[in-house]
Amino acid sequence: ACRHTHTHTHTHTPSLPSPSLCLACFSLLLVTAGTAPGACPPGAGREPLQVHARSYNHLEGDVRLRRLYSANKFFLCIDKTGKVDGTRRKNYADSLMEIRSVSVGVVAIKSVSTGLYLAMSKKGTLFGSVKYNPSCKFKERIEENGYNTYASLRWKHSGRQMFVSLNGRGKPRRGHKARRRHPSTHFLPMLPS
Known part of the structure; x- marks a missing residue:
């Protein structure tokens, strides 16, 4: 006893x-x-x-300036045409993101230089959106390895979550081809240097 x-x-x-x-x-x-x-x-x-x-308990409206660095060693970026890509360049302007908490565990990600929001289509394709809308909301989750994953809040594929993902060449993968445990979906929000 x-x-x-x-x-x-x-x-x-x-x-x-x-x-x-x-x-x-x-x-x-x-x-x-x-x-x-x-x-x-x-x-x-x-x-x-x-x-x-498993998610940040940020207050609504909390804003962080970060570069999302993938486990594949690419920085996520959105260019002015709305193309989402990965770059190895550390201080590339299009890779600086404003990560805004819109509700507990849910964020909106916006490129500071282009003003475009990271968005995912129904088919799982990543693109830069001029206007903020429900396709721009992502569930931010801390994984066991300390990296974050970002899953579309709006869209699923056959009941499975669709993740923001960059492949080994730094190209975006379709959301339904990415899995939570796969390194291509893992990002470290790094402070701008």
């Missing part, structure tokens, strides 16, 4: 961090040891904080 007797104290159950917790602090909490709820922690009087977060 695991019973602790304390005088003038009460047990405090840790709560999840508030949505306004800064990204840096929040990312430190992602890797935590998990114990079953209510179980006695081994040799300690306190249970570790449990956080099973």
Whole structure:
């Protein structure tokens, strides 16, 4: 039995961090040891904080300037014609993105230089859209390896999510051909240097 007797104290159950917790602090909490709820922690009087977060708890309207760097070593970019591509050039103007939180875990991605929004068509094709619309909403999720995936909020293919993806040559893959665990769908939001 695991019973602790304390005088003038009460047990405090840790709560999840508030949505306004800064990204840096929040990312430190992602890797935590998990114990079953209510179980006695081994040799300690306190249970570790449990956080099973798979999306950023950004406040609506939060804006980040980032370059989306793929696990395939390309920066996602949108040119002025609306073509979505990957580039190896580190400070390429068309790769600087404004990532705006539109609801919890859902973002809109806009090229700062061209003003075009990243969008996905019903067929899973990526393109730059002049106007912000439901095709420009993506579910942002932190994967186990620390990279992010971006899945279309509006469109699915045979019930499966369609992901933003760049292949090994830096070309966009159709959303239905990409899978969550595939490196082509994994991006690191990097601070502009």
